Amino acid sequence: MHDLSRRLLLALGGATALAGPALAFPDRPVTLLVGYGAGGATDVIARALAEAAAPLLGQPMVVLNAPGAGGTIASDRAAKAAPDGHTILLIANAHVVAPGLYARLPYDTVGDFAPVAFVGQSANVLVVPADSPDRDLAGLVRRAREAGRPLQTGSAALAGFQPAHQIMREALGIAMETIPYRSGPQGQADLIAGRLDLMVSNVLEVAEHVKAGRLRALAVTSPGRSPLLPDVPTFAELGVPDLQADSWFGILAPRGTPDAALDRLHAVLTEAMAQPAMQARLVSMGLIPQAMTRAEWGGFLATQTETWSAVPRRAGVRIE
Numbered sequence: 001m002h003d004l005s006r007r008l009l010l011a012l013g014g015a016t017a018l019a020g021p022a023l024a025f026p027d028r029p030v031t032l033l034v035g036y037g038a039g040g041a042t043d044v045i046a047r048a049l050a051e052a053a054a055p056l057l058g059q060p061m062v063v064l065n066a067p068g069a070g071g072t073i074a075s076d077r078a079a080k081a082a083p084d085g086h087t088i089l090l091i092a093n094a095h096v097v098a099p100g101l102y103a104r105l106p107y108d109t110v111g112d113f114a115p116v117a118f119v120g121q122s123a124n125v126l127v128v129p130a131d132s133p134d135r136d137l138a139g140l141v142r143r144a145r146e147a148g149r150p151l152q153t154g155s156a157a158l159a160g161f162q163p164a165h166q167i168m169r170e171a172l173g174i175a176m177e178t179i180p181y182r183s184g185p186q187g188q189a190d191l192i193a194g195r196l197d198l199m200v201s202n203v204l205e206v207a208e209h210v211k212a213g214r215l216r217a218l219a220v221t222s223p224g225r226s227p228l229l230p231d232v233p234t235f236a237e238l239g240v241p242d243l244q245a246d247s248w249f250g251i252l253a254p255r256g257t258p259d260a261a262l263d264r265l266h267a268v269l270t271e272a273m274a275q276p277a278m279q280a281r282l283v284s285m286g287l288i289p290q291a292m293t294r295a296e297w298g299g300f301l302a303t304q305t306e307t308w309s310a311v312p313r314r315a316g317v318r319i320e
Contacts, residue, residue, distance in 0.1 A: 025085055025261045029060040032251075033078050033089045035071030036156065037183040041202040041285070042071075045119065045249055046090045048281055052272035057265075067182060070094050070156075072105065079107035083254040085261030088116055093163075093248050093308060096301065100309030101161055103320045109305050113252040114262055115298035117269040120282060120289040121248040123203045123222035124164050125229065127215040129194050137218045137238050140198065144174035151197040154179045154187030163311045164200040164221055164245035170314075171235075171243045191215065202247050203228050203286035221245045228286040248304075249287070250297055266294050 032050050036042045043065060050061035066074040071094050078089035099109045126137070134140035144151050153176050155162035165176055179196065181187035184205045191199050192214045199206075200221070207228040209215040217232040221244055225234060235243035251269065253262060272278055273289050282289050292300065312318070 035074030037067040041204040079112040083256035096305040101312040116251040118292040118297040119249040122287045123220040123226040150175040150177040
């Protein structure tokens with residue numbers, strides 16, 4: 001058995017039995033909320049998970065997009081949903097940046113949710129237009145410092161605030177102006193057209209553009225190279241070890257959801273991700289599946305919230 005399959009199956013533990021038909025939950029379709037529009041990384045991952053989980057769950061898992069405000073609209077909707085396990089939320093790491101960016105959120109990023117399952121991590125990629133004069137990271141940094149103006153970048157995260165962009169500012173000492181977009185693909189269309197200088201985007205959203213020659217990839221934010229773009233160096237390889245800002249994805253439920261429902265959902269999702277075909281599908285998206293227990297995922301969420309909510313505070317960025 002593949003080592004990853006083994007680790008994912010071990011994570012099921014005794015909860016696997018809960019996936020059997022003896023448990024009444026769920027008795028109707030389960031809604032998987034996504035805080036971003038169709039076609040982005042979070043949406044694509046959600047639809048793959050829903051398709052693989054539904055046969056094991058015994059009910060449809062329906063993906064419902066509720067885009068806007070960097071995912072916070074969907075998070076608020078999930079936090080206020082009935083805590084019965086029939087509404088869950090797929091988050092990206094923008095969820096843990098939000099409390100440092102927004103002066104007021106209508107929910108508690110950690111306290112109003114129950115951990116269900118961690119999905120995995122994937123690289124973000126620094127990309128420029130194919131006809132950009134920036135052939136490598138050193139060239140981009142040099143041009144940024146000589147330009148006499150901030151470089152134009154775009155982001156669909158949190159009203160345009162992209163943590164990786166802020167870390168680039170800190171680590172490379174360059175000025176950038178971020179244009180907010182409703183979705184990553186919308187910003188990438190402007191980048192391809194030359195209306196932006198650069199973007200840091202999830203590898204799933206840009207890999208095909210890079211392979212087709214529409215964009216040029218300069219570096220990835222992960223500790224190791226992305227399997228989707230194995231020829232693209234990491235920032236660490238280029239002498240910028242502090243610039244690590246991967247994307248990660250996980251599933252939450254409203255606080256107060258019964259443990260039996262949470263355990264069943266965890267067991268089903270973990271079993272779905274352990275299937276070789278599903279693993280191959282996720283890896284083809286640039287996502288590295290990673291098994292966590294519910295407790296481990298909850299601890300990871302709390303730690304990540306503390307780490308990443310500090311980034312906008314350091315930048316002095318605040319949305320009232």
